[in-house]
Amino acid sequence: MVTLSTPPSKSDxxxxxxxxxxxxxxxxxQPLVNLQDKIDELASAGDDLSVDMNAELTRLxxxxxxxxxxxxxxxxxxxxxxxxxxxxxxxxxxxxxxISPNTWIELHGDRGGSDDRAIIGGxxxxxxxxxxxxxxxxxRGMKENLHHNFGMANPEGYRKALxxxxxxEKFNMPIITMIDTPGAYPGMDGEEKGIGQAIAFNxxxxxxxxxxxxxxxxxxxSSGGALGIGVANKIYMLEHALYTVISPEGCASILWRSAxxxxxxxxxxxxxxxxxxxxxxADGKITEPFGGAHHQPKVLxxxxxxxLKEGLSDLASASGExxxxxxxxxxxxxxxxxxxxxx
Amino acid sequence: xxxxxxxxxxxxxxxxxxDGVNRKLTDDELCSxxxxxxxxNATLPRKAMEHNQQVCMECEYHFRIGASDRxxxxxxxxxxxxxxxxxxxxxxxxLTFTDTQPYRKRQVGARSKSDLNEAVVTGIAKLHRMQxxxxxxxxxxxxxxxxxxxxxxxxxxxxxxxxxxxxxxEKLTCLAECALKYxxxxxxxxxxxxxxxxxxxxxxxxxxxxxxxxxRLHDAGLLYISVLxxxxxGGVTASFGTLGDVIxxxxxxxxxxxxxxxxxxxxxxxxxxDFQTAGYLMKYGQVDRVVHRHNLRHELLxxxxxxxxxSGKTPxxxxxxxxxxxxxxxxxxxxxxxxxxVPV
Numbered sequence: 001m002v003t004l005s006t007p008p009s010k011s012d013x014x015x016x017x018x019x020x021x022x023x024x025x026x027x028x029x030q031p032l033v034n035l036q037d038k039i040d041e042l043a044s045a046g047d048d049l050s051v052d053m054n055a056e057l058t059r060l061x062x063x064x065x066x067x068x069x070x071x072x073x074x075x076x077x078x079x080x081x082x083x084x085x086x087x088x089x090x091x092x093x094x095x096x097x098x099i100s101p102n103t104w105i106e107l108h109g110d111r112g113g114s115d116d117r118a119i120i121g122g123x124x125x126x127x128x129x130x131x132x133x134x135x136x137x138x139x140r141g142m143k144e145n146l147h148h149n150f151g152m153a154n155p156e157g158y159r160k161a162l163x164x165x166x167x168x169e170k171f172n173m174p175i176i177t178m179i180d181t182p183g184a185y186p187g188m189d190g191e192e193k194g195i196g197q198a199i200a201f202n203x204x205x206x207x208x209x210x211x212x213x214x215x216x217x218x219x220x221x222s223s224g225g226a227l228g229i230g231v232a233n234k235i236y237m238l239e240h241a242l243y244t245v246i247s248p249e250g251c252a253s254i255l256w257r258s259a260x261x262x263x264x265x266x267x268x269x270x271x272x273x274x275x276x277x278x279x280x281x282a283d284g285k286i287t288e289p290f291g292g293a294h295h296q297p298k299v300l301x302x303x304x305x306x307x308l309k310e311g312l313s314d315l316a317s318a319s320g321e322x323x324x325x326x327x328x329x330x331x332x333x334x335x336x337x338x339x340x341x342x343x
Numbered sequence: 344x345x346x347x348x349x350x351x352x353x354x355x356x357x358x359x360x361x362d363g364v365n366r367k368l369t370d371d372e373l374c375s376x377x378x379x380x381x382x383x384n385a386t387l388p389r390k391a392m393e394h395n396q397q398v399c400m401e402c403e404y405h406f407r408i409g410a411s412d413r414x415x416x417x418x419x420x421x422x423x424x425x426x427x428x429x430x431x432x433x434x435x436x437x438l439t440f441t442d443t444q445p446y447r448k449r450q451v452g453a454r455s456k457s458d459l460n461e462a463v464v465t466g467i468a469k470l471h472r473m474q475x476x477x478x479x480x481x482x483x484x485x486x487x488x489x490x491x492x493x494x495x496x497x498x499x500x501x502x503x504x505x506x507x508x509x510x511x512x513e514k515l516t517c518l519a520e521c522a523l524k525y526x527x528x529x530x531x532x533x534x535x536x537x538x539x540x541x542x543x544x545x546x547x548x549x550x551x552x553x554x555x556x557x558x559r560l561h562d563a564g565l566l567y568i569s570v571l572x573x574x575x576x577g578g579v580t581a582s583f584g585t586l587g588d589v590i591x592x593x594x595x596x597x598x599x600x601x602x603x604x605x606x607x608x609x610x611x612x613x614x615x616x617d618f619q620t621a622g623y624l625m626k627y628g629q630v631d632r633v634v635h636r637h638n639l640r641h642e643l644l645x646x647x648x649x650x651x652x653x654s655g656k657t658p659x660x661x662x663x664x665x666x667x668x669x670x671x672x673x674x675x676x677x678x679x680x681x682x683x684x685v686p687v
Contacts, residue, residue: 200582201586207551208558227581228581251540256443279437335548
């Protein structure tokens with residue numbers, strides 16, 4: 001028996017998920033960074049002057065731990081937005097490699113003349129079960145990000161994704177999609193090629209798929225660009241991931257007439273994993289390592305793998321018709337409305 | 344609300360104060376007699392504009408119209424009927440959302456501006472074919488064969504920019520489910536800025552809700568005609584707006600996914616003047632036809648007739664009582680901030 005297993009191509013992954021690197025602090029973590037600087041300074045000063053700073057150092061270290069605890073227990077949606085967009089946050093291909101370490105065969109192209117690099121898809125293996133993995137890809141660093149267009153897909157990307165979904169259905173492969181996108185790319189070309197139609201068509205056709213579909217929100221899932229690969233039987237969100245109708249910046253610039261109110265918009269829009277579970281949209285939350293997934297990508301990948309295995313086995317016994325019906329009922333019941341008095 | 348009420352309300356609005364004849368008219372009163380064309384600046388008599396279906400007599404510019412005008416224009420034959428569904432479904436405030444003003448306050452404003460409870464009117468329509476003016480048989484009443492029944496949804500931009508929140512999603516889904524049950528063709532007139540921000544991700548999910556019910560309609564072999572009117576953007580373009588078996592665009596309508604300004608800022612170049620207009624989209628293969636407002640009713644009826652004949656799907660008779668099944672009973676779905684979320 002020949003085992004087909006190709007590692008992801010070099011051009012797509014530069015940093016393996018295992019590599020632990022210096023973590024860049026986020027703006028909201030600044031108080032902690034200041035304290036840490038002070039501790040380092042004191043420690044080295046103490047060494048130089050041979051003065052015992054231990055008492056002071058212990059006090060400061062305790063203070064730092066308290067500050068850290070407080071930062072994360074009072075975490076706001078705007079803080080989560082920073083974590084979700086952290087440049088070192090694990091991206092789709094890194095997680096694919098972690099959850100399907102031996103198998104990854106990327107399938108390219110929409111068969112219409114293009115291979116959008118913002119949406120990547122291919123076949124992987126989870127627990128010995130072949131799965132179709134499709135996700136929006138954010139790069140690591142400027143060069144990769146330009147290559148993947150910052151995870152903002154064009155119509156070709158959605159059409160490629162649809163081709164892969166239908167391929168998966170033909171061969172009875174469960175589908176796992178991972179979403180991390182600021183939205184579809186707002187370009188002239190995209191409008192001419194029907195970006196709206198491409199997303200709409202994917203929504204309709206994903207509703208008809210007779211195989212299990214699980215969708216995981218990795219970072220930010222914004223607007224229709226997320227839905228184009230997001231119609232699923234189960235939706236999971238990473239702890240700090242956000243699912244929103246419009247980016248908080250976009251919302252603020254329309255409703256408050258200034259993007260400076262993005263933090264308020266992030267709060268008002270109710271876009272966290274807990275909010276979405278309360279609305280009956282998300283079905284599960286995957287807890288991240290303390291401080292965010294970028295601190296311990298491997299731990300996160302393990303938890304993701306466990307969640308996916310569970311989700312897949314939950315759906316494994318359902319027939320194609322049952323899956324379609326379950327998906328229909330899931331979305332059918334989302335919404336809030338009232339009866340108003342007749343005039 | 345019955346069709347008669349629509350007309351009554353419209354008339355009441357348009358009625359002029361008879362005392363004003365012998366004195367100098369105020370600006371408001373002048374505006375009630377004259378309108379200015381946004382495109383060619385011609386000053387046009389309001390009455391004549393109404394008669395001309397709000398199309399400029401000078402330059403053919405199509406004024407944006409709301410649901411009540413649209414209904415008045417479509418239901419112009421005496422026997423035409425429209426039974427409205429879910430007229431009293433209104434928005435909740437699931438996020439207790441407040442920006443520069445509370446969402447509840449915006450709802451009140453939108454309601455008085457549009458005279459509607461929400462941004463879409465849905466119902467079951469029956470339209471009779473126009474008699475040809477020179478036809479010898481012009482005096483004979485139309486027979487049943489000359490009428491088409493279909494499920495009709497009309498969005499209204501005056502209600503919070505025609506934005507799609509939970510109610511728009513729900514009303515359209517109920518409408519499509521009704522079409523499914525009675526083998527009716529579905530026609531939706533879109534006019535929307537996109538998903539409604541004030542209902543957050545719940546609004547976004549209405550795109551999926553409408554998309555999944557249209558999947559069922561598709562599987563059942565029923566015709567869906569999407570009519571894109573000025574303006575259709577964002578979440579509506581990326582869901583039911585572009586899922587029509589036939590997509591018509593009203594002449595001059597602006598249609599797109601992202602807004603023009605956002606695109607210009609992103610690509611840092613000036614866009615062509617006709618970018619995202621109906622004609623531009625037809626040139627790029629995104630809509631089937633660009634239709635003049637005066638021909639819209641006729642084209643719809645023709646399309647429905649041709650597809651009815653070839654598919655053999657004749658609408659089942661449906662009584663007003665049976666339609667009550669598609670009136671939303673909000674209790675199982677209603678979400679309020681204090682209520683426990685509904686398990687899925």
